[in-house]
Amino acid sequence: MPDKASKKRIDRDSVRNTLTVAIGLSLVCSILVASTAVLLKPRQERNEEQFRQRIILEVASLMEPGGDIETLFASIEPRLVDLASGDYVDSIDAGTFDALAMANDPELGVAVPTELDTGNIQRRAKYAPVYLVSADDKVEQIILPVYGSGLWGKMYGYLALQPDGTTVTGLRFYEHIETPGLGDQVDAPRWREQWVGKKIHGADGTPRIEVIRGAVATNGDPMETRYQVDGLSGATLTGRGVTNLVRYWTGPHGFGPYLEKLARSEDST
Ligand SMILES: Cc1cc2nc3c(=O)[nH]c(=O)nc-3n(C[C@H](O)[C@H](O)[C@H](O)COP(=O)(O)O)c2cc1C
Secondary structure, rough: OOOOOHHHHHOOOOHHHHHHHHHHHHHHHHHHHHHHHHHHHHHHHHHHHHHHHHHHHHHHOOOOOOOHHHHHOOOOOEEEEEOOEEEEEOOOOOOOOOOOHHHOOOEEEEEOHHHHOOOOOOEOEEEEEEEEEEEEEEEEEEEEEEEEEEOOOOOOOOOOOOOOEEEEEEEEEOOOOOOOOOOHHHHHHHHHHHOOOOOOOOOOOOEEEEEEEOOOOOOOHHHHHOOOEOOOOHHHHHHHHHHHHHHHHHHHOOOHHHHHHHHHHHOOO
8 A cells, every 4th residue: 555655756746747837837938038038129129220330330431440339320310211202301210210111011111113123122111211421511421221132032231322422432231141152242341342432323324333243354444344343253143133232222213313312412512
């Protein structure tokens, strides 16, 4: 006959007890994971925001080693642009407007006409933020968010231009899934540096900039080579994606109307 102690041990090992412990433990663990996620969310959002700000500072060559991102970014003015008219929209806060999320909004998103959709974007928000870098009340650079398809997926970045709306001061991607050692060479500083000084638009105002196959001729006609950037060795398709997305965002369905207005106001000053 089992004594009292062994009966108690048998009860502890019962199916009911095992289930109670397992369910209890799962509950405690899920509460712990959920509350950690909730507690860390603001910090995660702040880190994401700081990362975006650092990229914008970098594309404008304003990032200083050891510099405080928030302090440096405070000198940059975000504005929202109505892409169709090229006018600023002041009724919505440019700093918090999420253009990527708004692309699918029935009110605030528009379909990109197939014949104009060189970046394979399909839908975009009606409005887009731009970031103005000024000195002595004069705009020195305009930073535009740009995105579109590379070989393997969407590439997201920023293009910085002079106030003439066509001369490049920087291009920087912050998210893509191109292959390490091939397509990811879009991140290589030497490749990015080539963009500085290149012209986006031809004489008729349409985007002509192109990541070509091979290297830009050093003794080529400067009126042609100013629209050309070296190809990415073994990654022609990623390079083509960059050409197409930059052309879309600087073209008539992207920031084209805004850039035109900017260039006109620059001419008249
Ligand atoms: C595993 C693998 C990964 C590749 N990744 C890329 C890439 O990220 N970007 C790209 O343009 N081409 C990539 N390619 C090569 C393309 O398939 C294509 O061959 C190349 O873009 C052609 O460029 P090229 O004419 O300069 O060689 C990859 C190929 C393989 C096999």
